[in-house]
Amino acid sequence: MIEQYIVLGLAQGSLYALMALGMVLIFKTTDVVNFGQADMTMFSAYVGFTLLVGLGWPFWAALPVVIAFGFLLGVAVERLTLRPAKEAPVVSLLIVTLGVALMLNAMASWIWGFDPKSLPYAISGPPLVLGNIIITRHDLVIFVTTIVLSLGFFALLKFTKIGTAMRAAAQNKLGAQLLGIPVFRINMLSWGLGVALGAVAGVLIAPLVFLDLVVMIFVMLKGFAAAVLGGFTSLPGAIIGGLLVGLFESLLIAVPFELVNQLKETLVFLLIIVLLAVRPQGLLGEPIHRRV
Amino acid sequence: MLALKDIEVRYGPIVALRGVSLTVSAGEIVAVLGANGAGKTTLLRTISGLLRPTQGKLEFLGHDLRRFSPEHIVRLGIVHVPEGRQLFPDLTVKENLWMGSYTRRDGFIKEDWERVLSYFPVLRERLSQPAGTLSGGEQQMLAIARALMARPKLLLLDEPSLGLAPMTVQALFRFLKDLNSHDGMTLLLAEQNAHLSLNIAHRAYVLETGRIALEGAAEELRRDPKVQRLYLGAEVSAG
Ligand SMILES: Nc1ncnc2c1ncn2[C@@H]1O[C@H](COP(=O)(O)OP(=O)(O)OP(=O)(O)O)[C@@H](O)[C@H]1O
Ligand SMILES: [Mg+2]
Numbered sequence: 001m002i003e004q005y006i007v008l009g010l011a012q013g014s015l016y017a018l019m020a021l022g023m024v025l026i027f028k029t030t031d032v033v034n035f036g037q038a039d040m041t042m043f044s045a046y047v048g049f050t051l052l053v054g055l056g057w058p059f060w061a062a063l064p065v066v067i068a069f070g071f072l073l074g075v076a077v078e079r080l081t082l083r084p085a086k087e088a089p090v091v092s093l094l095i096v097t098l099g100v101a102l103m104l105n106a107m108a109s110w111i112w113g114f115d116p117k118s119l120p121y122a123i124s125g126p127p128l129v130l131g132n133i134i135i136t137r138h139d140l141v142i143f144v145t146t147i148v149l150s151l152g153f154f155a156l157l158k159f160t161k162i163g164t165a166m167r168a169a170a171q172n173k174l175g176a177q178l179l180g181i182p183v184f185r186i187n188m189l190s191w192g193l194g195v196a197l198g199a200v201a202g203v204l205i206a207p208l209v210f211l212d213l214v215v216m217i218f219v220m221l222k223g224f225a226a227a228v229l230g231g232f233t234s235l236p237g238a239i240i241g242g243l244l245v246g247l248f249e250s251l252l253i254a255v256p257f258e259l260v261n262q263l264k265e266t267l268v269f270l271l272i273i274v275l276l277a278v279r280p281q282g283l284l285g286e287p288i289h290r291r292v
Numbered sequence: 293m294l295a296l297k298d299i300e301v302r303y304g305p306i307v308a309l310r311g312v313s314l315t316v317s318a319g320e321i322v323a324v325l326g327a328n329g330a331g332k333t334t335l336l337r338t339i340s341g342l343l344r345p346t347q348g349k350l351e352f353l354g355h356d357l358r359r360f361s362p363e364h365i366v367r368l369g370i371v372h373v374p375e376g377r378q379l380f381p382d383l384t385v386k387e388n389l390w391m392g393s394y395t396r397r398d399g400f401i402k403e404d405w406e407r408v409l410s411y412f413p414v415l416r417e418r419l420s421q422p423a424g425t426l427s428g429g430e431q432q433m434l435a436i437a438r439a440l441m442a443r444p445k446l447l448l449l450d451e452p453s454l455g456l457a458p459m460t461v462q463a464l465f466r467f468l469k470d471l472n473s474h475d476g477m478t479l480l481l482a483e484q485n486a487h488l489s490l491n492i493a494h495r496a497y498v499l500e501t502g503r504i505a506l507e508g509a510a511e512e513l514r515r516d517p518k519v520q521r522l523y524l525g526a527e528v529s530a531g
Contacts, residue, residue: 171383180364
């Protein structure tokens with residue numbers, strides 16, 4: 001029985017991990033916490049809804065389009081709203097991301113209305129049974145997507161020139177600029193990739209919940225919690241944090257007390273607060289040193 | 293190669309440079325001397341495009357530098373080793389050097405890699421070590437090596453001697469001298485250490501509160517009573 005909850009938790013956790021990875025990537029390179037991540041994810045998921053339900057596309061065709069949409073949305077947000085305000089203090093930039101969020105929310109309500117939507121599973125069909133564990137095909141898609149994207153990201157950052165330049169610019173903007181590394185283009189790329197990761201999480205999570213204008217806020221908060229748990233500057237930390245949040249949440253459902261089940265959201269955050277009190281830098285984070 | 297004419301640079305209402313004219317010819321070492329706050333860093337940051345002059349002309353190999361972004365100026369061949377080195381501390385030595393050649397597409401990167409490592413053999417032993425774990429002297433070597441990987445035509449150095457032991461500083465200046473005489477590298481060196489700078493430079497400028505107070509051949513300045521009193525003498529009595 002417990003194994004089943006672990007599988008469920010890991011599947012949920014994978015999605016929080018993607019969300020957290022996107023937020024950490026943006027934060028690391030641009031110092032901005034994207035408070036608009038929820039609404040960008042929500043909007044991308046609605047685009048997925050239009051493709052999958054409205055136009056009847058198969059999942060494998062819709063996914064790349066949703067990823068591309070998320071990427072372009074991130075690029076546009078950086079280019080159109082953040083770069084013009086580049087001299088402003090970071091707090092103002094956070095507010096800019098909130099402003100973008102409100103705008104996207106209003107646009108989504110205008111295009112798709114207020115009724116919750118339901119999205120189809122990525123692959124339908126009978127679940128796989130392994131001993132006493134049942135894995136749905138959708139969960140399988142979630143696992144594969146998360147593993148492929150995480151490995152892809154590490155390879156990008158570790159082995160490619162542009163990925164190394166992204167890490168370089170995250171560590172020292174001035175140093176990067178003086179070597180001819182186009183820091184603004186790198187910021188734009190980070191935003192594109194970060195929002196695209198959220199978009200993937202969005203279309204994968206939407207079939208498990210009802211898609212409406214606010215549901216992604218909870219996903220983002222758990223992604224945020226996962227990122228904080230992982231140290232907020234560590235990409236592997238974001239993934240481990242996501243899996244842990246998902247697991248913990250799922251195991252709370254397994255507890256045979258009604259009250260615990262109902263308070264699971266609160267308890268997830270409580271756990272994180274306790275963990276951070278013990279280890280303020282998160283699981284894999286380093287003590288934050290402000291750049292000057 | 294590089295020509296500044298009547299440059300004025302401001303930080304808001306503060307005028308940090310006024311009426312600065314300066315030239316650097318290919319193959320020269322030119323030193324810019326001055327006390328704290330004289331405007332040396334401001335001058336180098338203006339040349340590399342980080343600051344925009346409010347007045348004056350700024351030309352490099354026939355290009356008007358005022359039109360270019362810092363990234364583009366690197367591509368034109370000016371590479372700036374900034375104050376405080378600005379390395380990527382969590383990247384390895386190898387990755388730092390790789391980023392030095394970021395803008396390049398030519399076929400000589402491998403060749404430069406070998407050459408640069410032959411200048412600084414100690415870096416070769418530390419290739420897979422994070423740059424943040426190097427000693428101060430090694431970090432300064434890495435900052436210069438990284439800049440050389442960009443294959444500069446003009447290398448700007450902002451107080452390379454800062455924070456280094458006297459022995460290390462001497463070795464560093466000997467290296468800069470060799471880089472100029474053997475490889476023909478053109479250098480613009482901003483320094484407070486007037487004594488060593490005037491030893492290796494061909495010509496020098498003395499900046500005082502944003503203006504050029506003196507300029508001339510290095511030997512002349514070394515003999516100049518004012519320079520001796522303010523920059524060379526002061527160092528002897530302070531050291
Ligand atoms: N960002 C800034 N905003 C306002 N004023 C500045 C700024 N940077 C430098 N200044 C001022 O401009 C003047 C020149 O500074 P600069 O850093 O160029 O001097 P420097 O010769 O490099 O000094 P040091 O030897 O201490 O590095 C100083 O009076 C300094 O206070
Ligand atoms: Mg300075």
